[in-house]
Amino acid sequence: MWSKINFNDIALIPIWQKLQRGERLSLEDGLILYKTNDLISLGKMAQYVQRQKNGDAVYFVLNQKIEHTNVCVLSCKFCDFAKKKGEAGAYEMSTNDILSKITPEIKEVHITGGMPHDWQWERYLEIVSSIHQKFPDADVKAYTAIEIDFFHKKFKMSIEEVLRQLKEAGLKTMPGGGAEVFSERVRRLLFNQKVGEKVWLDVHKTAHRMGIPTNATMLYGHIETIEERLIHLIKLREAQDETSGFLTFIPLAFQPGETGIKPRNEYTSAIDDLKTIAISRLMLDNFPHIKAYWVMLTEEVAAVALNFGADDMDGTVGEEHIAHDAGALSPMKLAKENLIKIIKDAGKIPVERDVFYNPLKIHGENLIGKIPYLNSVPIYHYLNSEDFKILPVTPRRLGVLFKQGTVVAGLISLIDYFEQEENLELMKWCIAARDQVQSVVLFSKYEWKNLAGKTIGVIDDTSTSVKLLEVILKKKYGVTASLERMKPNNYQNYSAVILIGDEALKNLKQSISGFEFRYDLATEWFDWQKLPFVFAVFAVSKGLSQDLKNLIQHSIKESLTKGKNNLEVIGSNHGRTLGYTSKETKEYLEGFNYVLGEREREAIEVFRNIVGSK
């Protein structure tokens, strides 16, 4: 990675050194970052972190925002969306009104609204379940923590029960609104009827523990201080350390409109917007994504933000009453083509995603694929991406992209390699486990032999590990069980689940209740075959020019050499998002062999024979 920065502000240099060592930034660091006029260097630092996390991908989703009603029992000063019942302009949508807004291509429905005093609980559930049933491709992201807490109090159910019923109805994730700024001072002045930090964080952490990922926001540019912004970020970072359940952070630029609040400037300055994106990326080292929400930022600033640490542009949105009523400058609709153009112009790869950030469609070519798990970090961390673009995708999906020709080089799952061998050229790297792997784990309610006739849930990401599981079941233990692809976080429906990569690591830390047995598949293989296990190999398309092949060869070699000497540094940031300390991360990475040697080649052939491919 071209990571040289020509600092105009030397106060940033110690922070840059910290980042390169993978260390966490402090409140004081944050203040220095906000104070600097060296915008370019700040952006470059944020981009350095962003590339580690998301390569060159920028995500967007075909989404529809639904605001089911603007009738609200609260009167928050910064909101000019809410109305009282019967007031001119007040509206309440029926479930049919809501369904009529959704079209089949929509992949995410974002639901938030006012809180009227007379709606029944069933109505909220019905909104979720009817969308879920009628539009199974559209994942429901619904109800802020404020609304969840409102339901809890109004309908006299615990937070857990509220969330449980919503999840059962089809809720997938929760939006991050209502956090505003975690400061009692600001809360008293601007939104004293809202729940405040403790309840907000409790609701989100509860959701995370129940397998509901959520987003987080910060409303900035009103009366808050820079220190209050940073404290907000640090509190979110601490919560994420506990649960790892946040997907995205979204800084929301305040729109004064008719709210009557007089911030210092009518709109936040573009410089403040870009700094806030960059500083969020740097402070929130354990958040996977940072969103440049164009509806609030304007399309123009959001476009520039893609080079300042943001990797998500939200989406087509459909309708956006809250921001628009307060005078947001953006047009109501941004066509998908326009989003793709903006992302491409920013030098990034447009990736259409679902609510969990699974890529659905990639708008790019000649990409290098990166398995977005901690274990691939040593290969990619120091890769100079001046010459090619890096796309992080899970192994199974990567196999498909190789086949389509979208991805022309990268780690490919061994099984997919077998299938596409004639079009691929093997390079001399791989991801191989010696005698254990830790991150390919069968979490089971039963011992191996008692799994006969049971159904095992298979995480959708895996390609090779599921084959490995099959052969271990059948040929090592002589057990027949049925395997079934499952959606994330649906584990309790199965007798055992196989998880790989970060999802396995996360669950090893937090354990899944009821799953008493954990089997490391690399250990199972090693005990059986006395060989390492190769999960993925590094391959390039045969059709690629020799120049590019050489460049890739050279770049990976350099990156890996440097990476292996800095294991404690390169994985620490990624490890932190999974709740791993630098030491644990280093130990985990030391368990892998990245060079395709004799023993690894032998292991590949043995596995090939056992699975019977070719």
Place this chain on the structure above:
Amino acid sequence: MLKNMYQKIQNNQRITSDEGLTLLQKTPLLELGELASIVRYRKNPKPQVTFVVDTNPNYTNVCTIDCIFCAFYRHPGEDGEYTYTVDHLIQQFKESAAKGVTTVLLQGGVNPNLPFDFYLELVRRTRKEVPEIYPHFFSVSEIVGMSEVSGLSIGEVLQQLWDAGMRSLPGGGAEILSDRVKKKISNKKETADLWIDVMRRAHKIGYKSTATMMYGHIETEEEIIEHLERIRSLQNETAGFTAFIPWSFKPGNTPLEKIIPHYASPTRYLQILALSRIYLDNFPHVQASWFSEGKKIGQVALHFGADDFGGTLLEENVHAAANYVSKTNTEEVIDIIRQAGFIPVQRTTLYEIVKVYGN
């Protein structure tokens, strides 16, 4: 590649056109911004950003050149055509001067019915009756039009305007200095060579001028470099350019809208701005065009090589005709510059300092 470029720019070596093309096509945005900053601070070491209090009226919208990127002009006799009298314009300038305006950037239409004397009288009376105002009048197309109407040579037209009191010319009408592009989007306008030639003659008489570039329509990246190369060589010869101002094509209400429906993206603008600062190593200043790119991107541009925020443009009609409206005032410009981390400095057309606004 980037490493070599970095060293070259740091050592104040000139970038070749091939290198310019590589910078435009292959260099990530922030790397370009960083390289542009090196040049910006070499040329203008103080953390200041200048601006001018100006207005941009049009004395006529009658025009026969038919540029397909323009939504402002009317043909002679067409509905909505107008041409102001000298009296009307002088009155307008007086009102502007009362609001603190120091520069009037006045342009047409190229109206074939106006005699050359109209222009001379306008300049003379402006100098005499509104001395607070600096007449930054007439683009190259209008100079060429005056030559055609009067039968005088371009040199003679420029000399007579100089004698009447003009000292600078705006840099509009350059679009992309490539005959292929000009033929397609402004067939009846002067050729690229003629644009350069008018500027050369003007600089030799003693005029200062700006240079502009309108990109984001049918030009290729090579043609952008060609444009920069042409004005860089002329500047080597004359040193008459004060500043370069790139802006993106605004398609609204123009015939070209059918082919080019979208604005060029802000990322593109910042890239082109930064590239210009690097490439035009003999231009004293590069202007951010808040007016065409929006105030937010105009502000960000100050970190991508621009050291000037342009004018306050109290009146503007051409972009407005393309449904692209942006307004500001002096206080807001000062705020925007300060928020970007710079010291605002009010200047004249010729970059003399009027007032430094401390923090």
